[in-house]
Amino acid sequence: MGSLGPYQRKHKVSVVGSGNWGTAIAKIVAENAAENSDVFDKQVEMWVFEEKVEIGKDSPHYDASVSGPQNLTDVINRVHENIKYLPGVSLPTNLHANPSIEDAVKDATILVFNLPHQFILKTCQQIQGKILPYARGISCIKGVDVSEEGVSLFSERIGKTLGIYCGALSGANIANEVAREKWSETSIAYDPPHMDSKAATPQRSPTSSQVDLVQFQHRDTSGEISKVKLQALPSDYPPINHDILKTLFHRPYFHVRVVNDVAGVSISGALKNVVAIAAGWVEGMGWGDNAKAAVMRVGLMEMVRFGDKFFGATIDQRTFTEESAGVADLITSCSGGRNHRCAKLSVERNQPIEEIEQSELNGQKLQGTLTAVEVNSFLKKQGLEEDFPLFTAVYRILKGQMKVAEIPSYIER
Amino acid sequence: MGSLGPYQRKHKVSVVGSGNWGTAIAKIVAENAAENSDVFDKQVEMWVFEEKVEIGKDSPHYDASVSGPQNLTDVINRVHENIKYLPGVSLPTNLHANPSIEDAVKDATILVFNLPHQFILKTCQQIQGKILPYARGISCIKGVDVSEEGVSLFSERIGKTLGIYCGALSGANIANEVAREKWSETSIAYDPPHMDSKAATPQRSPTSSQVDLVQFQHRDTSGEISKVKLQALPSDYPPINHDILKTLFHRPYFHVRVVNDVAGVSISGALKNVVAIAAGWVEGMGWGDNAKAAVMRVGLMEMVRFGDKFFGATIDQRTFTEESAGVADLITSCSGGRNHRCAKLSVERNQPIEEIEQSELNGQKLQGTLTAVEVNSFLKKQGLEEDFPLFTAVYRILKGQMKVAEIPSYIER
Known part of the structure; x- marks a missing residue:
């Protein structure tokens, strides 16, 4: 994607979550990061909740020199397969399983959230203040939380907790089929307040070029208004827009359309x-x-x-x-x-x-x-x-x- | 449907066609004509292409007093079942099978066309000039004719040939299921030039109240412009509009939505x-x-x-x-x-x-x-x-x- 232009810095992508769907998405973004190394740092981090796995003697990944239970991250990084949650699918070698969430996200400009919804809030609290303040997120968590009070989107909850903008990915996708490169389509929704470009918005601070802040209001269905201060991406990064998200997620077997409508x-x-x-x-x-x-x-x-x-x-x-x-x-x-x-x-x-x-x-x-x-x-x-x-x-x-x-x-x- | 108001005359409905789908639709409109006798003439005509049928001794409709092949129309009118094209489905007694197309359509203000598309043109030519000039049509014939030159709608072809306005009915319907009152939905599209109401349009002749003519232009995709002169419905009939079409076609098992978009x-x-x-x-x-x-x-x-x-x-x-x-x-x-x-x-x-x-x-x-x-x-x-x-x-x-x-x-x- 040379058309994105020459920027001094590249985007670092981290995937938070490594279940069935998390690993399938991590495979996709790692494939694209490798193919678009002018825009993305080649190594993609995937945070893996560490656990011990046993590799039986009949497994193709059995290694006689390693005895007893092993760390899942070590196995993934050695055999390039998530033998526990996506067995049988080869992962790109530039996808790095990382047992430390803090280490996995610390340099990321693009954070991909893909874990069971009951763990989101806790996970976000764990990395609050430990991410780049100008990072952006994409939530692959399906659904919304509906209560008597209103509807709350997981992307918004992530965004509010971390003080970043977060879009959403959802589509007619089954993790195992996507991982096996059976053709499907998906939708990505991304519509941050206008600030990434040089075109100044009224709220944009004209004096600081490195730490532009936009305060935007969000009113959810319960009527609650939350104010989020959003920091602009430094201008030596390629802007995070629909084109770059398509570059990161679109594959010949995974067709992406990017829209603005996160709620929809x-x-x-x-x-x-x-x-x-x-x-x-x-x-x-x-x-x-x-x-x-x-x-x-x-x-x-x-x-x-x-x-x-x-x-x-x-x-x-x-x-x-x-x-x-x-x-x-x-x-x-x-x-x-x-x-x-x-x-x-x-x-x-x-x-x-x-x-x-x-x-x-x-x-x-x-x-x-x-x-x-x-x-x-x-x-x-x-x-x-x-x-x-x-x-x-x-x-x-x-x-x-x-x-x-x-x-x-x-x-x- | 008393809400349609008291008019001196009632609509006479005729169904042109009596195959599988034609008979299923005729059943529906006859049921609704019977239930809405303030608006519709109770007897609904169905034109049947006459043919001879045999009723075997094991049929519940066998009549020992009638020997040899019988006219399909006679059988339908005697046993209230189209034993040839919709066997096993009871038809309303107010549905009258008529072997003469000219007789079947001569008094109709609402003509429902439902026959295989290869017979439409010939059938319409047969009744040209023999229908009420202010009649309106609904075509239940699926699809369109596409050629190098453009797309032609069956409803338009019927309308042009007969000099009337014709709408269309199409939906996720299988004749046998609809006939057996399995629930489904359908769409009716009807959007004639504005003339039926008292509100005069610019083209409307102000001097003749019985024979109002509107000349409207239709440009099809080939660019051909056809002019159709449309005669207004006399004001002693209830106007033919979305409400009345819903009254005629909607059943508890056949949900109708009426829209304007005939082409769509x-x-x-x-x-x-x-x-x-x-x-x-x-x-x-x-x-x-x-x-x-x-x-x-x-x-x-x-x-x-x-x-x-x-x-x-x-x-x-x-x-x-x-x-x-x-x-x-x-x-x-x-x-x-x-x-x-x-x-x-x-x-x-x-x-x-x-x-x-x-x-x-x-x-x-x-x-x-x-x-x-x-x-x-x-x-x-x-x-x-x-x-x-x-x-x-x-x-x-x-x-x-x-x-x-x-x-x-x-x-x-």
């Missing part, structure tokens, strides 16, 4: 699970492909309406109807996802979905049922249940207050 | 078949649900672009991304439709799609392959192949100039 990309990833539950029920009823497509269409429209109602001007409804994070992820989730599958089985076996969850998911919880309950508590408080008949129907069916057979008449209008 | 509703029904071929190939390759969703998303965007490019201001891109005729019909066609199925088999068996067509479809032709060729001839003439990489890839793969495995790199941008 994030809430799609949560709400589609609620629609997938409904689609699974309808399929379980044996009503045919048209009925399933109808419930998906109605769900898509409620996703649009939800975004429009609670994020207003900042949302672009085309995120839902045209991007991978929207319509494509919805289609995937309503074809083979676990929410869809468990809902379908619950109708076919005439069992509550909780029982299916227990028997099919090994104690894991469905995201769709949790989100349906959270979304309903929020809608109820706003007096808006009737404006979202499908979301409301899903909630009521989960609570035993309605039957799946009533969906068509309930959403009829 | 019509071309969706054709272009989705091209996308379904691509989705079938991708599924056949075993690339997973995400790849399939990706190719569907890209296809949807090319459908939007096609509409935008060739129908410009008259098209509403939300028809593609939000309505049953658009995204929902696309989803259905990419799940279980014959285009998708044959394409999938052609990859799995490594056979040309024509061979699959022959072995699977009993000599019938796939709509998707025909449309892909037609669309390509049009795009090629306009020098626009590169702007529609998926449509172009489908054409080239069909012609053996490209391989399915090349789709991701070909559409990468």
Whole structure:
């Protein structure tokens, strides 16, 4: 990407998280960092929560000179494979597994967050004040937190905690397929306050060129206004913009479209699970492909309406109807996802979905049922249940207050 | 629907066509005419191309007093079932099968066209000048005619031939499922020049209240401008508008949304078949649900672009991304439709799609392959192949100039 121009410094990329999806994304950004060494530091750091692993004698990675349990990071750096969370996939040699989160992030200008959502806040607190103040983030964590009070995006929570701007990546992606380079698409949303370029904004301090600060306001759906002070990227780095993010994430097998709508990309990833539950029920009823497509269409429209109602001007409804994070992820989730599958089985076996969850998911919880309950508590408080008949129907069916057979008449209008 | 107000005259509805889909739609409008007798004449006519049928002794409809072959219309009117084209489905008793097309349409203010597209022109010519000059039409014929010269909508062809305005109905509907009252949705598009109301338009003749004429121009994609003189509906009829069309077509099991975008509703029904071929190939390759969703998303965007490019201001891109005729019909066609199925088999068996067509479809032709060729001839003439990489890839793969495995790199941008 010579078109990005000659800058004195290169971007250092760190991936925070090394699970299934974290490692798959780390593989991608390391491949691109290696191929675009004019813009990126070749070595990409991946923070790995250290643990001990055993390598059996029948493994191709068995090394007779090493006995007993080994550190996962050492194994990754020696065999270039995350044998625990992404076995069977070769990783680029320029991807470095780092057991120290502080060391992994300290020089990074681009931080990629990809870990289970329950660990985000704690992890961010751990590195507060220990990152470059002008770093930028991309959150690959799916979904949002919905409560009675409002909707909170993981990207925003990361940004607020660290005092940086953080965008989001979400799409119709299954980690194992992406890691095996099966073709898919994704959406990246990135729309920081205007400050990276030389074009001064009114809030930009004209006197300090190295430490430009922009104070921007964010109002979340609960009405809370937070002020975040954002530090400009020094001008000897290539600007972090849509082009550079595409350079970092796009692969021949992983097509990236970069948009501005962080809220849309994030809430799609949560709400589609609620629609997938409904689609699974309808399929379980044996009503045919048209009925399933109808419930998906109605769900898509409620996703649009939800975004429009609670994020207003900042949302672009085309995120839902045209991007991978929207319509494509919805289609995937309503074809083979676990929410869809468990809902379908619950109708076919005439069992509550909780029982299916227990028997099919090994104690894991469905995201769709949790989100349906959270979304309903929020809608109820706003007096808006009737404006979202499908979301409301899903909630009521989960609570035993309605039957799946009533969906068509309930959403009829 | 008392809200439509008290008018002296009622609408007479006729359905032209009595195949599988024609009879299913006739059932619906007859049910609604019976339930809304303040607005509609209760008896709905259905033109049936007369033929002789035999009723075997084991049929529940066997009548010992009638021997030998009988007229299909007589059987339908006696047993209230189209035993030939929609067996097993009871029809409303107020639906009258009529073997004379001229008699069936002569009093109709609302004409519903639902017959195979190769018979449309001839059928319309047969009733030219023999219908009420202020009648309005709805075409349920899927798809469009694409040639090097442009795109022609069946609704427009009907309208031009008969000198009336004709809208369109299309959606994620399978005749047998709709007939059996399995829930689905559909889209009706209806947007005549403004003339039915008392509010005079500039072109409206102020002197004649019974025979108001509006001359409106239609420019199709080939640039041809046709002038159609449209006669206003006499004011003693309820106006034919979105509300009345919803009253006529909406059922608890058949949810209708009425929009203005006739071109969008019509071309969706054709272009989705091209996308379904691509989705079938991708599924056949075993690339997973995400790849399939990706190719569907890209296809949807090319459908939007096609509409935008060739129908410009008259098209509403939300028809593609939000309505049953658009995204929902696309989803259905990419799940279980014959285009998708044959394409999938052609990859799995490594056979040309024509061979699959022959072995699977009993000599019938796939709509998707025909449309892909037609669309390509049009795009090629306009020098626009590169702007529609998926449509172009489908054409080239069909012609053996490209391989399915090349789709991701070909559409990468």
